[in-house]
Amino acid sequence: MKKKKKKLRRHQSRHHIIPSSRGGDSRLENIAKVQIKGHQFYHALFSNQTPDEIVEYLVNTYWNGQWDHVKRAYDQRYKK
Ligand SMILES: [Zn+2]
Numbered sequence: 001m002k003k004k005k006k007k008l009r010r011h012q013s014r015h016h017i018i019p020s021s022r023g024g025d026s027r028l029e030n031i032a033k034v035q036i037k038g039h040q041f042y043h044a045l046f047s048n049q050t051p052d053e054i055v056e057y058l059v060n061t062y063w064n065g066q067w068d069h070v071k072r073a074y075d076q077r078y079k080k
Contacts, residue, residue: 013039019048 008014015032018024034042046054055070063069 008033011036015039015042018050021048022050 012033013036015034016024016026017030017032020026024030049057059065059067059070
């Protein structure tokens with residue numbers, strides 16, 4: 001059975017979390033509804049990088065390769 005795509009509001013677009021050009025599919029788990037303007041900024045900044053590649057870039061470029069900061073921030077935010 002084919003899943004129905006959720007309707008977008010006027011200023012929204014669909015963002016592939018793993019880009020389709022990188023093998024990402026169009027299942028709901030890989031799609032985020034985002035504001036069109038923010039979507040343009042996202043791709044201007046990160047092109048078609050995957051989330052893992054973006055985090056790796058940020059850690060290595062701005063956080064001196066200190067992954068413990070990322071882990072601590074993740075734990076504080078999502079593990080309660
Ligand atoms: Zn996108």
